[in-house]
Amino acid sequence: MPALVHQFDWPDRVVVGTVGRPGSRTFYLQVRDGARRTSVALEKEQSAVLAEKIDEILDALMADGENRFSVPAEAPAELIDNEPLDQPVEEEFRAGVMRLGWDPSTAQVVVEAFPFDETDDSDDLEIAAEPSEVLVVRMPVGTARAFVQRTRQVVRSGRPPCPLCGQPVDDDGHVCGAPEEP
Secondary structure, eight states: OOEEEEEEOOSEEEEEEESSSSSSSEEEEEETTTEEEEEEOOOOOHHHHHHHHHHHHHHHHHTTTTTTTOOSSOGGGEEEEOOOOOOOOOOOEEEEEEEEETTTTEEEEEEEEOOOOOTTSSOOOOOOOOSSSSEEEEEEHHHHHHHHHHHHHHHHHSOOOOOOOBOBBBBBOOOSSSSSOO
């Protein structure tokens, strides 16, 4: 059976956002084009790495003397999106493996997200031969910069880290595993 493809070539909106309180938040990659919307659950770490890798792609394009595309160094102000996720958030799937690429024919960053395979007990991070679904998002460079900026803000907005061990501090306290200083 062919995979269900959620494809967004020129989305109106592409953001990472959360549902829930810090410490029990669920992260979502949400894409909208007109009335069509798709939300894919991510781990916090996936969100952070996604932003980092997109930023690396954009920085590499800026540094490439042969690149003929104008890549902004910062997120264009008109593309910054600080609005909450569109409601209701209906999870299509939880992302497992993700792939990133660059399409020079359209000057867009391409993000592909595949469902997490709970039955795979191996440590391989490979895409199933026939995934059941896939999210494909293509975003122009300005939108990609704004996406990176917002995603980093969302990731940082969680629980504050313990200054000794770096682990998150809950509202009700924290048992620190860091060794005490003499």
